[in-house]
Amino acid sequence: MSNETKQILTTDGIPLEISLKKAERKNKIKAFLLVAPLLLFLIITYIFPIGEMFTRSIDDKMITNMLPKTFKSMETWDGKELPSEEVFASFLSDFKILVDKKEHGKLAQRLNKEKNGFNTITKKLFRQVKRNKIDETQSIKEQIMKVHKRWRNVEYWQAIKRTAPPYTSAKYLKAMDMYLNEDNKITQVSEDRRIHRILWLRTVEVAFFVTVFCFLMGYPIAHLLATLPMKYSNLLMICVLLPFWTSLLVRTASWMILLQQQGVVNDFFVIIGLVSDDNRPEMMYNKVGTYVAMTQILLPFMVLPLYSVMKTISPSLMRAGKSLGGTPFVAFWKVYFPLTIPGIGAGCLLVFILAIGYYITPALVGGASGTLISNQIAYHMKTTLDWSFASAMGLMLLGGVLVIYWLYNKLVGVDNIKLG
Amino acid sequence: MSKNTEFVKFDKVDKSYDGKVLVVKDLNLNISEGEFITMLGPSGSGKTTCLMMLAGFETPTNGEIYLDSNPISNIPPHKRGIGMVFQNYALFPHMTVYENLAFPLRVRKVQKDEIDKKVDKALSMVSLSGFESRMPAQLSGGQQQRVAVARALVFDPAVVLMDEPLGALDKNLRESMQYEIKHIHENIGVTVVYVTHDQGEALTMSNRIAVFNDGKVQQLSSPDKLYEEPVNSFVAEFIGENNTFGGEVTDISKEVCKVKLQNGEILANPISVNSKGDKTTVSIRPERALINPKDKMDNNQTGKIEEVIYHGDHTRVRLDLLGNKEFILKVPNSSNELDLKLGNEIKVGWNSQDARALDPK
Numbered sequence: 001m002s003n004e005t006k007q008i009l010t011t012d013g014i015p016l017e018i019s020l021k022k023a024e025r026k027n028k029i030k031a032f033l034l035v036a037p038l039l040l041f042l043i044i045t046y047i048f049p050i051g052e053m054f055t056r057s058i059d060d061k062m063i064t065n066m067l068p069k070t071f072k073s074m075e076t077w078d079g080k081e082l083p084s085e086e087v088f089a090s091f092l093s094d095f096k097i098l099v100d101k102k103e104h105g106k107l108a109q110r111l112n113k114e115k116n117g118f119n120t121i122t123k124k125l126f127r128q129v130k131r132n133k134i135d136e137t138q139s140i141k142e143q144i145m146k147v148h149k150r151w152r153n154v155e156y157w158q159a160i161k162r163t164a165p166p167y168t169s170a171k172y173l174k175a176m177d178m179y180l181n182e183d184n185k186i187t188q189v190s191e192d193r194r195i196h197r198i199l200w201l202r203t204v205e206v207a208f209f210v211t212v213f214c215f216l217m218g219y220p221i222a223h224l225l226a227t228l229p230m231k232y233s234n235l236l237m238i239c240v241l242l243p244f245w246t247s248l249l250v251r252t253a254s255w256m257i258l259l260q261q262q263g264v265v266n267d268f269f270v271i272i273g274l275v276s277d278d279n280r281p282e283m284m285y286n287k288v289g290t291y292v293a294m295t296q297i298l299l300p301f302m303v304l305p306l307y308s309v310m311k312t313i314s315p316s317l318m319r320a321g322k323s324l325g326g327t328p329f330v331a332f333w334k335v336y337f338p339l340t341i342p343g344i345g346a347g348c349l350l351v352f353i354l355a356i357g358y359y360i361t362p363a364l365v366g367g368a369s370g371t372l373i374s375n376q377i378a379y380h381m382k383t384t385l386d387w388s389f390a391s392a393m394g395l396m397l398l399g400g401v402l403v404i405y406w407l408y409n410k411l412v413g414v415d416n417i418k419l420g
Numbered sequence: 421m422s423k424n425t426e427f428v429k430f431d432k433v434d435k436s437y438d439g440k441v442l443v444v445k446d447l448n449l450n451i452s453e454g455e456f457i458t459m460l461g462p463s464g465s466g467k468t469t470c471l472m473m474l475a476g477f478e479t480p481t482n483g484e485i486y487l488d489s490n491p492i493s494n495i496p497p498h499k500r501g502i503g504m505v506f507q508n509y510a511l512f513p514h515m516t517v518y519e520n521l522a523f524p525l526r527v528r529k530v531q532k533d534e535i536d537k538k539v540d541k542a543l544s545m546v547s548l549s550g551f552e553s554r555m556p557a558q559l560s561g562g563q564q565q566r567v568a569v570a571r572a573l574v575f576d577p578a579v580v581l582m583d584e585p586l587g588a589l590d591k592n593l594r595e596s597m598q599y600e601i602k603h604i605h606e607n608i609g610v611t612v613v614y615v616t617h618d619q620g621e622a623l624t625m626s627n628r629i630a631v632f633n634d635g636k637v638q639q640l641s642s643p644d645k646l647y648e649e650p651v652n653s654f655v656a657e658f659i660g661e662n663n664t665f666g667g668e669v670t671d672i673s674k675e676v677c678k679v680k681l682q683n684g685e686i687l688a689n690p691i692s693v694n695s696k697g698d699k700t701t702v703s704i705r706p707e708r709a710l711i712n713p714k715d716k717m718d719n720n721q722t723g724k725i726e727e728v729i730y731h732g733d734h735t736r737v738r739l740d741l742l743g744n745k746e747f748i749l750k751v752p753n754s755s756n757e758l759d760l761k762l763g764n765e766i767k768v769g770w771n772s773q774d775a776r777a778l779d780p781k
Contacts, residue, residue: 320510324524
């Protein structure tokens with residue numbers, strides 16, 4: 001029988017499968033060509049930059065290239081006592097090349113990041129080298145050790161060795177307030193310097209609550225939109241979409257006008273006597289401001305998926321629920337609500353993912369206690385110019401989003417998402 | 421057991437949605453217990469509105485509806501205990517067939533084993549045993565329909581409302597479902613209020629039919645009476661096929677009246693004409709007019725064949741008769757000896773009893 005199925009031919013005697021492929025090839029090529037611009041665009045603007053970010057975040061080649069001989073000779077060093085004469089000699093020769101290229105400053109900076117104190121001793125060594133004080137016929141080890149007492153400290157040589165691998169996880173550890181200590185163990189930084197972990201937690205917390213607020217406010221609006229007659233629902237839809245048509249910056253600025261201590265909301269509270277004039281609550285430059293502004297800005301992203309799902313739910317289902325004896329609440333909870341879950345999933349995922357990387361609004365209205373991890377990333381991009389650190393944090397954010405997506409898929413199922 | 425003839429009672433019910441137009445006008449309707457009553461009418465005639473008022477999804481603008489002598493206008497739908505089958509079935513898509521049927525029982529806090537028993541019984545009633553764990557989307561239209569019927573009956577409601585439940589099914593399935601619903605009704609004796617715009621459905625299933633038009637019940641009677649003795653030209657037109665002549669009454673007695681047409685004169689049965697000079701529409705069912713009648717008929721006319729349409733079991737012949745070019749005759753297929761050719765002149769006769777002189781169109 002299998003023989004028979006293999007032998008199906010078209011009337012021209014060509015095997016059917018080949019003929020089918022031939023007939024569909026043109027369509028496939030056409031379809032691919034239609035997608036090709038977007039694919040190319042995505043590769044150039046999305047996949048390639050992410051790859052670039054990743055290599056940048058773990059890249060530590062600079063120093064590997066600066067001290068090639070040193071690291072070569074260090075390979076045999078056990079790292080417990082001071083290295084041998086050979087290591088000192090190759091370090092000096094590497095260092096001289098750097099001095100010639102005027103790159104010794106970079107080395108000092110990089111080593112200082114690994115261990116405090118390198119700046120001083122590298123400068124001292126530089127001066128000695130510049131003045132040709134080091135006699136290469138004598139023991140180089142002895143001479144270098146004389147330059148500064150830290151050169152006699154094995155910990156500094158250990159620090160140099162740690163920088164040998166061309167890749168490092170230091171940026172990722174730093175983003176979690178951790179570092180590799182002298183024994184290559186992951187250690188937490190001292191408590192008063194743990195700033196990133198607070199930011200991560202706050203980011204997740206803000207994103208979570210903004211999602212919850214958006215859901216609580218968006219669900220009834222979406223329901224109303226889906227059930228109102230067309231002429232009213234159109235008007236309401238415009239109201240929902242109005243924020244989309246306004247610049248993000250303008251919206252955030254208007255929240256600043258509303259929420260500041262001498263702002264409209266506070267004035268109103270004072271007028272109706274809710275608060276006294278000299279005791280106006282701070283609603284901006286803290287988490288409250290971030291919550292209020294972000295919820296308002298992200299609300300449409302919750303309403304639209306919910307609306308598109310609710311629109312497809314036949315009103316007769318609720319009626320059926322009621323006519324079968326369910327109270328309005330039971331009919332809602334057992335019939336209507338489960339059917340809106342795809343919309344809830346889509347809306348929540350959308351709002352959460354947007355909120356977790358939100359930048360402008362927390363930067364403007366967040367103040368010190370309302371800034372998020374994205375603001376920290378921007379800070380390192382623009383101010384400290386530590387792009388590899390910014391990249392590491394950006395990728396961690398991306399990883400976090402992917403984890404949430406995966407979790408969502410496990411719990412609800414991505415097939416259940418409905419965006420419209 | 422004496423049956424309550426006013427089990428469901430519409431008492432002077434008016435309904436308006438916008439305060440300008442009455443969708444239902446002064447509706448008075450009594451439905452007796454165990455009856456299968458159909459509300460039949462064109463779309464927009466107010467029949468579905470009546471059903472929705474009975475179910476509790478709309479409130480009467482004026483008047484009152486009684487269920488078993490209790491006014492129900494102020495009772496919310498979920499407390500009325502009325503089963504309903506919706507036009508698009510309205511099965512809960514996220515629940516299995518079992519869960520769908522168990523829903524009305526669960527909200528009534530019925531015990532689990534009792535639920536199992538009742539669901540079982542309801543499913544076997546619609547011959548769907550073994551489908552408990554299917555999802556509605558996995559069922560065919562006809563099967564979904566049966567589940568919807570079973571769900572509306574599973575909690576033993578006193579009244580079941582059906583809102584064009586067969587509208588989405590194909591013709592064959594629709595016919596077999598008609599008999600099935602009719603049999604279920606006969607077996608369990610529940611009161612059924614059925615809404616449809618399909619007259620065939622109404623005629624085969626109902627005990628009584630209420631023909632709706634323009635927010636009013638035009639005629640309420642048994643299917644045969646409705647067909648044989650329509651009380652006005654709307655009903656005559658709406659139910660079955662109908663040949664009409666417009667004319668003026670020239671002579672009238674108790675049994676018979678003379679109607680003058682544009683070119684000719686016929687004898688008719690005066691139904692809604694009272695005196696000479698009344699305008700009228702005379703209605704004759706196609707099967708009551710015979711070709712070459714052997715017996716003596718009150719009316720004998722000659723017509724020219726304009727069209728012959730073969731219908732399998734019968735042939736339809738369109739005649740030009742007394743100026744009416746749309747005069748239809750139904751000829752059973754057994755009578756082969758007739759010479760039905762285009763352009764032929766044939767003799768047609770009917771009794772004045774069957775020519776009903778109704779209100780003018």
